[in-house]
Amino acid sequence: MHLSPFKYFGPTTLSEFFEIIAQCGRDEYAVMAGGTDTLVKIRQRLIRPSTVVSLNAISELNSIVHEGDDVTIGAGTPLYRISESPLVRKYLPALSQAAGRVASPQIRQMGTIGGNICLDTRCLYYNQPESSFSFPPCFKRGGKICHVVKNADRCYALFCADTPPALLSLAARLVVADASGRKEIPMDEFYRDDGLSCRRLGNRELLVAVKIKLEARAAGSYLRFSLLGAIEFPLVGVALCLPQVPDGSPHEIRMAATGVQSRPLRLHAAENFLNNKNLKDPQSLNGLMAELRQIQIVRHQNILPSYKRELLKVLIERNIRHCTRKGGDPDEAAG
Amino acid sequence: MKQPVELRVNGHSFQVEIEAHRTLLEVLRRELGLTGAKQGCDGGECGACTILIDGRAVLSCLTLAIEAQGKEITTIEGLAKEETLDPIQKAFIDEGAIQCGFCIPGMIMSAKGLLNNNSSPSLQEIKEGISGNLCRCTGYVKPLRALENLVKK
Numbered sequence: 417m418h419l420s421p422f423k424y425f426g427p428t429t430l431s432e433f434f435e436i437i438a439q440c441g442r443d444e445y446a447v448m449a450g451g452t453d454t455l456v457k458i459r460q461r462l463i464r465p466s467t468v469v470s471l472n473a474i475s476e477l478n479s480i481v482h483e484g485d486d487v488t489i490g491a492g493t494p495l496y497r498i499s500e501s502p503l504v505r506k507y508l509p510a511l512s513q514a515a516g517r518v519a520s521p522q523i524r525q526m527g528t529i530g531g532n533i534c535l536d537t538r539c540l541y542y543n544q545p546e547s548s549f550s551f552p553p554c555f556k557r558g559g560k561i562c563h564v565v566k567n568a569d570r571c572y573a574l575f576c577a578d579t580p581p582a583l584l585s586l587a588a589r590l591v592v593a594d595a596s597g598r599k600e601i602p603m604d605e606f607y608r609d610d611g612l613s614c615r616r617l618g619n620r621e622l623l624v625a626v627k628i629k630l631e632a633r634a635a636g637s638y639l640r641f642s643l644l645g646a647i648e649f650p651l652v653g654v655a656l657c658l659p660q661v662p663d664g665s666p667h668e669i670r671m672a673a674t675g676v677q678s679r680p681l682r683l684h685a686a687e688n689f690l691n692n693k694n695l696k697d698p699q700s701l702n703g704l705m706a707e708l709r710q711i712q713i714v715r716h717q718n719i720l721p722s723y724k725r726e727l728l729k730v731l732i733e734r735n736i737r738h739c740t741r742k743g744g745d746p747d748e749a750a751g
Numbered sequence: 752m753k754q755p756v757e758l759r760v761n762g763h764s765f766q767v768e769i770e771a772h773r774t775l776l777e778v779l780r781r782e783l784g785l786t787g788a789k790q791g792c793d794g795g796e797c798g799a800c801t802i803l804i805d806g807r808a809v810l811s812c813l814t815l816a817i818e819a820q821g822k823e824i825t826t827i828e829g830l831a832k833e834e835t836l837d838p839i840q841k842a843f844i845d846e847g848a849i850q851c852g853f854c855i856p857g858m859i860m861s862a863k864g865l866l867n868n869n870s871s872p873s874l875q876e877i878k879e880g881i882s883g884n885l886c887r888c889t890g891y892v893k894p895l896r897a898l899e900n901l902v903k904k
Contacts, residue, residue, distance in 0.1 A: 417793065424771030424817055455774075455813045456794050468771075472818055496807075520883025521861065522801055522810045646882035647796050 417545065419458050422446075423467045428474060430624065434595040440467050442619055447471065449492055450526035452519070453535060461546035477530070477624060480504065488591075489626045491530025495579070496521070498529055508628060510636035510655045514582035517640055520647045530623045533580055533590070537573035537611040537678050538649065539564065540717050555612050565714050572714050573611030573678060576649035580607075580680035582638045583626060584672035585657035591625040592617065600627070607679035614679045631659065635739040639731045640674075650675050652724050654683075654731035658695075658739055671735075673728060676713055685710050686732060695740050705729050756820055760785065761829025767816075775819050776800045776811035779826060787827035787856045791885075798884035801857035801864075802826050808864025808883075827856035830863065839863055842901035848893035850886060858884040858894055871902055 427433040437445055446465035448454040449472065457463045471477055477492030480501050487508065489498065498504050499516030518524055518532060541563040542556045553559030555571035562568035580603070588603045607614050617623060640653030653674040669690050671683040685707040693700040708728050713721035753768040758775075760783060767782045776793075779785045779802070791799030793812050800812040803825040830837035836844070839862050849855060858881050865872060865880030872880060877898045886894075 418777075419772040419774065421770060421772050424815065426818065451813050451815065451818075452795050452810070455815075458772075459793060470815070470818060519795070520798065521864070521880060522798060522808050522883045523795055525807050525809050525864075526813065646879075647798075647885070 417459055419455060420461065420464055422458070422465055424470065425467065426470045426473045430474060430476065430593060430622070433469060433471070433474065433622065434593075434620075436467075436469055437620060438595060440469075445469055447622065449528040449531045450494065450523075452523050452527045453531060457536075460544065462542070471528075471530075471622075477528075482630075485629050485631075487628050487630060489529055489628070491533070491623045491625055492528050493530075495524040495527050495529060495532065498579075499524065507630050508582075508586055508636070510582040510585055510638045510657055511579060511628070514578040514638040514640075514653070514655060517638065517650075517653075518578045523647075529579060529626060532577045533583070533606075533626070534615055534617065534623060535575075535577040537571070537575050537614050539571075539573035539611065542573060564716060571611030571678070572716075574675060574716055575607070575611075575614055575677065575679050576675050577680070578638070578640060578650060578653055578674060581653055581655040581672035581674045582636075583628070584680055584682055585636060585638075585655040585670045586628050587670060589627045590623055591627060592621050593624045594618065594621045598624070604682060609678050611678040635659075637735050637738045639734050639738070641727050641731065651719060652676060652727040652731060654728060654735055656732065656735035656739060671732065673731075676711065676724060676728070681711070683708075683711075683728075683732075690736075695736050701733055701736070704732065754817075756817055758783075758816065758819055758824060759822065760824045761826060769816055771815065771817050773816050774812055775802070775814040775816045775824070778816040779811060779824075785826050785828050788860075789853055789856060791853070791857075796885070797854070797857075798861060798881075799854050799857040801860040801884065803860055803864055803867075806864070806867045808861045825860075825863075827860060830859070837863070838901055838904075839866070839898070842897040843894065846893050846897035846900065848890070848897040850888035850890040850893075854884055854886045854888075855894075858886070862894075862898055866902075874899060877902070 425436045445467040446454050448468050448470045471492050477490040479490040481488045495515040495518050499512050505512045554563050562572050564572045584603050589600045636657035638655040640650035642648040642650045655672050657670045669687050671687050673681050689707045708725045713724050756767055756769055758765050788802050788811050789799035791797035795810050795813050801808050802811045804822050839859050861881045861884050
């Protein structure tokens with residue numbers, strides 16, 4: 417199926433970008449970076465923008481800069497650059513691993529970190545060609561029902577992107593710009609649990625960069641489980657970050673998961689449970705499941721919530737083993 | 752509205768008049784007659800349309816032709832130098848890694864992209880390098896063997 421016709425703009429600066437979108441009606445335009453998500457949605461007629469504004473020619477968005485304590489990654493930086501960057505590999509291993517696990521090599525060449533952060537939630541009842549819909553419109557298609565949860569008052573589509581949990585575990589901050597200026601939003605405040613609009617990003621705003629503080633947080637990892645080994649969204653992915661403390665009892669673990677709710681989810685209860693425990697002692701993880709039972713998970717595509725909880729537990733345990741093992745090979749457990 | 756676009760494909764420049772919403776795959780196949788890159792899923796899931804842009808493997812079904820201006824595009828047709836096959840093509844033929852042939856151009860272009868950046872990949876790296884290419888004949892063993900043989904040489 418062809419893409420539906422649209423006008424195309426390829427601004428080379430951010431100010432040019434904001435001038436262009438100021439002249440477009442609210443829902444008339446789509447912003448495209450790598451195109452691996454936007455163009456699929458246009459082809460499936462899930463969105464019908466009359467204008468597509470591409471970010472690919474805005475060179476300031478494609479950069480990885482280390483300044484002082486901060487690493488700033490432009491939102492238009494392709495995922496392969498992030499996964500291959502020696503700086504990111506060394507200091508932000510969870511992010512490097514997550515970026516290196518997205519979809520396929522070709523999609524990592526094209527797809528950007530900004531696109532992955534802003535990736536729309538997904539649902540079996542939505543992500544397919546519009547012509548194949550044989551059921552009444554759900555929230556995502558402008559209706560008032562959800563086909564996943566009966567009598568639901570909101571959309572329960574799943575957030576499945578790989579890099580946001582890694583960024584949450586690294587306490588990243590997002591730089592959001594509009595025509596009048598820039599602001600920083602902590603990653604923790606960027607998402608809400610609503611499949612229809614999980615990002616707190618205004619219609620005239622653009623995510624331009626991610627900032628991450630380089631603390632003594634070199635230990636970290638991201639692991640995911642998916643039904644296929646490649647070109648597949650994760651069923652569940654978990655990122656973990658812990659300060660390196662020589663005695664093995666870190667005090668401030670940060671963990672987040674994807675594939676669980678309509679937003680990437682900080683695992684606060686599990687973090688509190690694990691803080692101040694000797695993580696090298698497998699016994700210290702007994703009782704972790706009780707903490708995970710508090711997390712609300714709905715059944716998607718016949719994957720039982722209990723199965724996802726078990727995946728969460730296993731991925732947390734593997735992440736911990738991975739991070740606490742001396743001289744561990746970060747790529748070994750990335751299966 | 753059609754507009755003139757200049758594309759540099761396999762070392763040659765081509766002028767085409769296209770609309771902004773045409774993908775590079777459509778232009779390669781329909782305007783330029785380069786049908787080596789295949790139209791499979793048209794959604795980024797199968798890798799049959801893989802080509803190289805500036806030496807890196809990308810999906811031409813999700814690339815707007817208009818955005819490929821000023822870049823060096825290489826398709827499977829551009830790999831062989833006159834009568835001499837690219838070493839990857841030769842390795843695939845030597846191993847009989849052909850199956851029905853539909854996915855093979857994409858797989859070879861993915862392998863080319865991999866080898867451009869890593870001349871001696873491990874078996875695991877080869878597997879990851881072509882993990883974005885689906886073969887419906889499920890014939891992955893021979894392509895992997897072909898690439899392993901090539902790397903060992």
